Amino acid sequence: MSAVVSETGRVGTQAAVAASSLVKVYGKGDTAVRALGGVSVAFQAGKFTAIMGPSGSGKSTLMHCLAGLDNVDGGSVHIGGTEITGLNDKDLTKLRRDRIGFVFQAFNLLPTLSAEANILLGLELAGRKPDKQWFDTIVDVLGLRDRLKHKPSELSGGQQQRVACARALVARPDVVFADEPTGNLDSRSGAEVLDFLRMSVRKLGQTVIMVTHDPVAASYADRVVLLADGHLAGEIQNPTADSVLSALKHLGA
Numbered sequence: 001m002s003a004v005v006s007e008t009g010r011v012g013t014q015a016a017v018a019a020s021s022l023v024k025v026y027g028k029g030d031t032a033v034r035a036l037g038g039v040s041v042a043f044q045a046g047k048f049t050a051i052m053g054p055s056g057s058g059k060s061t062l063m064h065c066l067a068g069l070d071n072v073d074g075g076s077v078h079i080g081g082t083e084i085t086g087l088n089d090k091d092l093t094k095l096r097r098d099r100i101g102f103v104f105q106a107f108n109l110l111p112t113l114s115a116e117a118n119i120l121l122g123l124e125l126a127g128r129k130p131d132k133q134w135f136d137t138i139v140d141v142l143g144l145r146d147r148l149k150h151k152p153s154e155l156s157g158g159q160q161q162r163v164a165c166a167r168a169l170v171a172r173p174d175v176v177f178a179d180e181p182t183g184n185l186d187s188r189s190g191a192e193v194l195d196f197l198r199m200s201v202r203k204l205g206q207t208v209i210m211v212t213h214d215p216v217a218a219s220y221a222d223r224v225v226l227l228a229d230g231h232l233a234g235e236i237q238n239p240t241a242d243s244v245l246s247a248l249k250h251l252g253a
């Protein structure tokens with residue numbers, strides 16, 4: 001694999017995350033649901049990819065399997081060159097902590113901690129020291145400098161999600177998984193978060209994979225991967241809200 005060097009000099013193999021023939025089945029016997037029916041897909045380092053598809057098409061399942069949050073029933077997942085399928089719980093927890101950032105729809109911040117403590121908690125639990133310059137970069141880019149001492153309840157939804165973005169990026173993960181990151185935000189706050197995710201890719205060399213229902217949110221990505229019925233159903237490079245909408249209509253979403 002050839003190396004990709006970002007503007008910040010971050011070097012990675014081309015596929016930050018790759019799934020091969022991924023199968024996930026929920027339940028057993030007559031009630032079994034084949035949520036992923038053999039999905040092979042690679043996510044290039046230094047790119048922003050959106051996963052889209054009709055309700056029930058397997059988006060969340062794919063993200064959970066890619067991030068090692070759920071076991072798979074067949075196939076494999078590699079993150080940054082490490083096969084995560086087959087790792088024991090301890091190694092998987094460590095890999096998630098060290099190499100993956102998460103942004104969830106519901107922010108998931110600890111209410112008793114300040115914004116700064118929330119951002120740094122993961123590193124602290126891992127016994128790692130923050131890189132001060134990197135911390136300052138993301139705090140300033142996210143416009144959180146004057147909010148660092150505030151508790152989540154003292155922040156707007158958009159500010160809370162920006163704290164969650166900073167928390168996801170502070171350890172410079174191999175990949176950030178964002179699950180409907182704008183689902184609880186008004187359109188202006190959502191646009192700010194999406195702008196930041198895109199900027200973290202373009203300027204800071206990060207890799208972001210986002211599940212979304214929203215064609216406008218998907219249009220911030222470099223590429224959209226489409227799922228239908230647990231299978232890959234196509235992809236769109238340099239998507240626009242219109243091209244995504246028409247692809248989804250084609251899939252019957």
Ligand SMILES: Nc1ncnc2c1ncn2[C@@H]1O[C@H](COP(=O)(O)OP(=O)(O)OP(=O)(O)O)[C@@H](O)[C@H]1O
Nearest residue numbers: 026027033035053054055056057058059060061062
């Ligand atoms: N824990 C579970 N137990 C049983 N079936 C499940 C479970 N989680 C998901 N499924 C089923 O697997 C299929 C894929 O679900 P998944 O949540 O991945 O789809 P999705 O594309 O993310 O849907 P949505 O857009 O509605 O969030 C669906 O048929 C769903 O009902």
